Amino acid sequence: MNKPLLNTIVNPLLSWYYSSARVLPWRDNPTPYRVWVSEIMLQQTRVDTVLPYFERFVAALPDIASLAQADEQQLLKLWEGLGYYSRVKNMQKAALTVMKLYNGKLPASFEALKELPGIGAYSAGAISSIAFGLRFPAVDGNVLRVISRITASADDITDIPVKKRIEQQVTEILPTEAVGDFNQSLMELGATVCLPNGAPRCDICPLKHLCLGFEHGIAAELPVKTVKAAKRAEAKTVLVMVCGDKLGVTKRKKTGLLAGMWELPNIDGALSMEECITVVKDMGLSVNEIQPLTEAKHIFTHIMWNMMGYLLQVNEARNDSITWVSPKDLKERMALPTAFKAYIRHYYAYLNSNTGR
Ligand code: SF4
Numbered sequence: 461m462n463k464p465l466l467n468t469i470v471n472p473l474l475s476w477y478y479s480s481a482r483v484l485p486w487r488d489n490p491t492p493y494r495v496w497v498s499e500i501m502l503q504q505t506r507v508d509t510v511l512p513y514f515e516r517f518v519a520a521l522p523d524i525a526s527l528a529q530a531d532e533q534q535l536l537k538l539w540e541g542l543g544y545y546s547r548v549k550n551m552q553k554a555a556l557t558v559m560k561l562y563n564g565k566l567p568a569s570f571e572a573l574k575e576l577p578g579i580g581a582y583s584a585g586a587i588s589s590i591a592f593g594l595r596f597p598a599v600d601g602n603v604l605r606v607i608s609r610i611t612a613s614a615d616d617i618t619d620i621p622v623k624k625r626i627e628q629q630v631t632e633i634l635p636t637e638a639v640g641d642f643n644q645s646l647m648e649l650g651a652t653v654c655l656p657n658g659a660p661r662c663d664i665c666p667l668k669h670l671c672l673g674f675e676h677g678i679a680a681e682l683p684v685k686t687v688k689a690a691k692r693a694e695a696k697t698v699l700v701m702v703c704g705d706k707l708g709v710t711k712r713k714k715t716g717l718l719a720g721m722w723e724l725p726n727i728d729g730a731l732s733m734e735e736c737i738t739v740v741k742d743m744g745l746s747v748n749e750i751q752p753l754t755e756a757k758h759i760f761t762h763i764m765w766n767m768m769g770y771l772l773q774v775n776e777a778r779n780d781s782i783t784w785v786s787p788k789d790l791k792e793r794m795a796l797p798t799a800f801k802a803y804i805r806h807y808y809a810y811l812n813s814n815t816g817r
Contacts, residue, residue: 466633469610469667474638476666477645482507482652485514490640492566492591493524499586500547500578507651513542524564528555536752545755550578568592581627590640597630598643599623602650608683609654609673617683691764697731698724698769698803699740700753700810706784707807708774709794717760724800725782726767736770743782749773756802769803771810787811 481487484507486498497517501510517538521527530552539548554576558566566587567573573584585598597603604617607626615622635642649667654660658680662668673679701708709722727739737747753769785794787808796804 465611465670465672466607466629468670470633470635470642472666472670473645473649474635474642477641477648480666481644481648485511487644490590492568492587494518495587495591496566496579496583497551499583500551501542503547503583504544505542509542513538524555524558524566527552528559528564547578549754553577554579566591568594570594570596586643589634589643593639595631595634595636595639597627597634598647599627599630600647600650601656602654603630603643603646605656605683606646606650606654609660609679610667610671612672612676612678612682614682614684616686618686691759691762693764693766694728695730696726696728696765696767697736698726698753698756698767698800699736700724700769700771700803700806701740701745701774701782702771702807702810703774703784705811706786707790708782709785709790709796710781710783717763722783722794722796724769724796724803730766730768731770733770736772740772740774744779745774745782747772747774753803753806758799760799765799767799767802769806771806 484498486494498510498514501514501517520534520538521530532549532552535548535552536545539545542548557576558564561567562572568588570584570588573579573587574581579587582598582600585596588594588596589598604623604626607613607629608615608617611629613622615625617623617626630646649665650656653665660674660679662671662674662679665671665674668674671679673682699708708725710725712721712723725743727736731739733750733752737750740747749772751771753771756767756769758765758767790796790804790807
């Protein structure tokens with residue numbers, strides 16, 4: 461379906477890409493490593509934001525061996541501000557696997573790439589095609605939108621079978637040469653011309669004469685996307701405060717979510733390290749050391765907590781709102797909501813490494 465139409469977009473799109481695409485550092489020198497780093501950074505993040513991070517990252521860690529060996533703090537620092545830190549941690553796990561199984565070189569195989577931590581079908585398709593010239597599609601949200609509009613498809617792109625069908629349609633039209641350029645041209649069109657949220661710039665589009673969405677005057681209404689009932693998202697900063705071997709906990713209010721339960725102290729919003737130190741000082745505690753922790757998510761019925769956290773070593777001080785509990789009490793006597801499980805683990809890890817408990 462629509463194959464003849466879609467076949468006709470290949471050449472005009474490639475010509476447009478060669479004359480109009482943005483100059484981006486990973487396109488200049490598309491080694492597998494650089495393509496991989498850029499694709500992971502670009503997930504949920506805009507190109508403008510990624511540019512300085514990319515340059516810094518590949519300057520500090522120029523190859524897979526250096527990424528595999530990097531100290532976690534250095535990795536987090538290089539990623540600081542990009543968010544979704546699991547992305548960079550997965551990259552390091554993948555780098556270690558690549559060192560072990562592939563002699564430090566990313567495998568030129570879609571299937572093998574997809575086996576690596578943090579690399580899904582989209583990223584595997586992008587790396588396979590851009591870095592290795594393999595004929596695999598790289599269908600992200602931009603591409604789903606562009607194809608839906610060109611074919612005037614009113615199918616819901618959040619449906620898995622619809623996504624699969626579009627992947628199949630793109631696979632069928634992939635050129636034998638310049639497959640990576642073609643995948644990038646589709647993404648580039650979506651990112652710079654066929655813009656989301658009802659704002660396609662059809663007047664300057666190289667595919668205007670072929671696009672059914674434009675011809676039928678419905679481009680701005682496409683693609684169809686079911687909006688799932690949204691949960692209210694709340695950002696939280698969780699404090700894992702340790703004094704000696706004791707953990708600081710507080711009691712929640714008697715009403716509302718998790719009423720009356722013990723919890724790890726937490727503050728609304730995503731606090732920087734400096735802001736966090738100020739909050740803790742305001743509690744009357746002095747901070748000896750602070751270290752950022754992994755992000756975590758917890759989903760309640762109507763609310764989702766997007767949590768970040770810090771491990772803080774603090775000096776004992778009087779503070780009526782904080783209760784200091786021993787590991788034994790915590791294990792045996794206190795019930796903390798599952799929402800904090802990810803951070804309680806950091807407390808135990810701290811005890812293991814500092815007191816051998
Ligand atoms: S003509 Fe408009 S809707 Fe069609 S591909 Fe171009 S920008 Fe998108």
